[in-house]
Amino acid sequence: xKKFRYLLYKDYLLLRRDVAGLMLMFLMPSVLVILMTxxxxxxxxxxxxxxxxxxxxxxxxxxxGRTIDKELGSSGIFRVDRQIxxxxxxxxELEKEVASSxxxxxxxxxxxxxxxxxxxxxxxxxxxxxxxEVLPLLDSVxxxxxxxxxxxxSFYTAIMSTLKERTQKIEFEYILKEISRQVKEISPIPISTxxxxxxxxxxxxxxxxxxxxxxxxxxxxxxxxxxxxxxVFFIVISLSGSIIRERQDGSFFRLLTMPCSYTDYLLSKxxxxxxxxxxxxxxxxxxxxxxxxxxxxxxxxLGSSPxxxxxxxxxxxxxxxxxxxxxxxxxxxYHQSSVxxxxxxxxxxAIGGVWIPTYIxxxxxxxxxMFSPMRWGxxxxxxxxxxxxxxxxxxxxxxxxLLFGIVCFAIAVTFNYRRRLDV
Amino acid sequence: MFFYDLKTRLSVENxxxxxxxxxxxxxxxxxxxxxxxxxxxxxxxxLFGLLAPNGAGKTTAINVICGLRKYDSGKVFIEGYDLxxxxxxxxxxxxxxxxxxALYPTLTAYENLKIxxxxxxxxxxxxxxxxxxLLELFDLSASRNSYINRFSGxxxxxxxxxxxxxxAPGILILDEPTVGVDAQSRMMILEKLIEINRAGTTILFIxxxxxxxxxxxxxxxxxxxxxxxxxxxxxxxxxAHKPCGSLESIYLKLTGKRMxxxx
Numbered sequence: 153x154k155k156f157r158y159l160l161y162k163d164y165l166l167l168r169r170d171v172a173g174l175m176l177m178f179l180m181p182s183v184l185v186i187l188m189t190x191x192x193x194x195x196x197x198x199x200x201x202x203x204x205x206x207x208x209x210x211x212x213x214x215x216x217g218r219t220i221d222k223e224l225g226s227s228g229i230f231r232v233d234r235q236i237x238x239x240x241x242x243x244x245e246l247e248k249e250v251a252s253s254x255x256x257x258x259x260x261x262x263x264x265x266x267x268x269x270x271x272x273x274x275x276x277x278x279x280x281x282x283x284x285e286v287l288p289l290l291d292s293v294x295x296x297x298x299x300x301x302x303x304x305x306s307f308y309t310a311i312m313s314t315l316k317e318r319t320q321k322i323e324f325e326y327i328l329k330e331i332s333r334q335v336k337e338i339s340p341i342p343i344s345t346x347x348x349x350x351x352x353x354x355x356x357x358x359x360x361x362x363x364x365x366x367x368x369x370x371x372x373x374x375x376x377x378x379x380x381x382x383x384v385f386f387i388v389i390s391l392s393g394s395i396i397r398e399r400q401d402g403s404f405f406r407l408l409t410m411p412c413s414y415t416d417y418l419l420s421k422x423x424x425x426x427x428x429x430x431x432x433x434x435x436x437x438x439x440x441x442x443x444x445x446x447x448x449x450x451x452x453x454l455g456s457s458p459x460x461x462x463x464x465x466x467x468x469x470x471x472x473x474x475x476x477x478x479x480x481x482x483x484x485x486y487h488q489s490s491v492x493x494x495x496x497x498x499x500x501x502a503i504g505g506v507w508i509p510t511y512i513x514x515x516x517x518x519x520x521x522m523f524s525p526m527r528w529g530x531x532x533x534x535x536x537x538x539x540x541x542x543x544x545x546x547x548x549x550x551x552x553x554l555l556f557g558i559v560c561f562a563i564a565v566t567f568n569y570r571r572r573l574d575v
Numbered sequence: 576m577f578f579y580d581l582k583t584r585l586s587v588e589n590x591x592x593x594x595x596x597x598x599x600x601x602x603x604x605x606x607x608x609x610x611x612x613x614x615x616x617x618x619x620x621x622l623f624g625l626l627a628p629n630g631a632g633k634t635t636a637i638n639v640i641c642g643l644r645k646y647d648s649g650k651v652f653i654e655g656y657d658l659x660x661x662x663x664x665x666x667x668x669x670x671x672x673x674x675x676x677a678l679y680p681t682l683t684a685y686e687n688l689k690i691x692x693x694x695x696x697x698x699x700x701x702x703x704x705x706x707x708x709l710l711e712l713f714d715l716s717a718s719r720n721s722y723i724n725r726f727s728g729x730x731x732x733x734x735x736x737x738x739x740x741x742x743a744p745g746i747l748i749l750d751e752p753t754v755g756v757d758a759q760s761r762m763m764i765l766e767k768l769i770e771i772n773r774a775g776t777t778i779l780f781i782x783x784x785x786x787x788x789x790x791x792x793x794x795x796x797x798x799x800x801x802x803x804x805x806x807x808x809x810x811x812x813x814x815a816h817k818p819c820g821s822l823e824s825i826y827l828k829l830t831g832k833r834m835x836x837x838x
Binding site: 157162170402403408572 | 641642643644663666667669671673675676677678679680681682686689690691693694695696738739
């Protein structure tokens with residue numbers, strides 16, 4: 153044990169003198185977590201705020217045009233302009249405005265659209281009440297929507313759905329009114345359609361969470377655990393570099409001639425770097441809790457199970473350190489380990505949902521992401537932070553990360569034994 | 576105890592501190608053996624020079640003796656301990672000074688020595704005393720708290736030697752201890768080696784500088800193709816190989832003038 157204390161002392165000193173490594177481990181993730189959260193927060197506001205520029209040309213003097221105008225204005229999604237320099241635009245002029253990206257959307261409602269719909273509905277209802285099986289001849293009625301070609305497909309689909317929903321609602325109300333009018337003509341009993349709505353089916357959309365906690369995912373809730381994991385895995389660069397440097401400068405060779413085993417050597421490194429990883433987690437979580445609110449962001453909610461958080465944090469550290477030890481033993485040079493380490497971590501982060509949340513990934517990418525230890529860790533942190541999950545809920549994720557770390561350690565020891573002793 | 580207690584050890588029956596018997600080792604993927612029946616016998620208290628051309632197998636031999644490489648067959652005894660069984664007991668008896676500067680460049684000389692001494696299990700008060708004594712012996716006391724990466728080549732070599740001697744090993748193995756140092760540092764290192772040897776430590780001295788070996792060694796062995804081809808006192812060898820007037824002439828006569836580039 154006394155000898156082991158000297159190994160710990162050595163690894164502590166080596167780490168303390170590695171200023172570049174310390175900056176990489178502490179400064180880089182702190183800056184990243186704040187920057188990325190701020191960036192995502194502003195994007196979040198851009199989407200949720202009433203900021204989608206829309207140019208509406210309403211030549212219909214009827215109810216449909218008025219309703220669409222009113223609904224778009226009150227939707228909270230669009231900033232609606234109706235004229236440019238006091239002039240109402242033609243269809244061609246509207247298209248030019250959208251094509252030049254000054255507006256994301258342009259809607260052109262032609263003259264007499266309401267009258268056209270009313271006329272068509274009347275023909276339908278008349279045909280239905282007269283018992284005719286042949287469909288009546290209908291006028292062509294509709295409006296034109298121009299979309300900025302640079303707008304994303306998902307945005308386009310969402311807007312189309314909204315507009316279709318609004319026009320169908322108006323159409324439904326006309327049908328109802330016309331049926332009511334026709335029935336009144338043939339029926340002695342007075343009927344009323346007032347209060348009948350097209351929205352009979354109520355869809356209750358909620359954020360899934362436990363115990364009814366009112367917590368919704370925010371950029372802070374995503375970025376803080378995501379970048380903490382990224383930072384902890386970046387330890388790989390320092391850790392593998394430390395192993396390789398010792399091998400190259402011969403001090404590792406000297407250690408092996410001393411009464412200390414290779415397992416002791418690795419264990420000492422693992423302990424020192426585990427402490428570093430835990431400090432990293434604590435630092436970034438503290439930034440999430442205390443610094444983020446000062447920057448106008450939400451405060452990080454750490455969930456209600458400190459024990460689950462500790463287990464998850466520890467197992468993430470074990471996974472990262474195991475990976476670093478494996479790379480340090482397999483790579484021949486510092487250049488190899490730093491390049492391979494950095495690239496593999498970036499790939500793990502990308503597929504693991506650190507940069508982009510996994511719920512917006514395609515299905516194949518989601519499946520690939522299941523192989524990333526960062527995905528396991530992030531999934532566990534999301535459960536703890538957003539659903540107030542306890543230890544039992546994060547055991548699968550923690551178990552996977554511990555297993556990954558142990559397998560990496562085993563690979564490192566085996567690889568070193570075979571290479572060093574030439575067996 | 577400042578240096579190895581030779582008098583006590585000489586009471587042991589075995590007269591060789593290191594003895595290898597028909598030691599063989601062939602690396603994976605190599606056709607020819609690197610150690611081909613090596614029989615190396617290093618007497619207690621000697622300053623023993625192992626002289627060999629590149630690729631003769633001396634580094635492999637040292638690595639095997641230090642337990643850093645497995646061997647295929649044969650026996651290795653260190654102070655009577657069988658290497659295949661008693662590596663744990665053997666490690667504290669050996670002090671290795673590798674050819675590369677095996678120190679932590681970002682730590683001070685004192686921190687390096689404290690760590691290496693601590694790993695040998697030396698108690699703190701004794702360790703502090705030994706660090707002070709050895710730094711004094713190698714004229715490094717003034718630089719004890721300086722970082723190794725700021726040392727000159729000669730200073731690094733001397734700290735490298737001190738690190739291998741902290742635990743008063745029975746045998747000090749020095750691989751090219753004077754390579755790349757100036758004449759003053761070289762002279763000092765050689766003088767100290769003689770001093771340490773006279774105080775009781777057996778020294779295995781590996782060098783390409785044959786005049787150094789001739790000057791300081793009490794016994795030398797020439798090694799080639801993984802085996803010992805000649806061994807004895809330098810003066811006796813020169814007498815036996817007349818008209819060769821130096822170890823270098825004998826060495827070239829025995830090993831040939833062909834270049835030995837190895838990978």
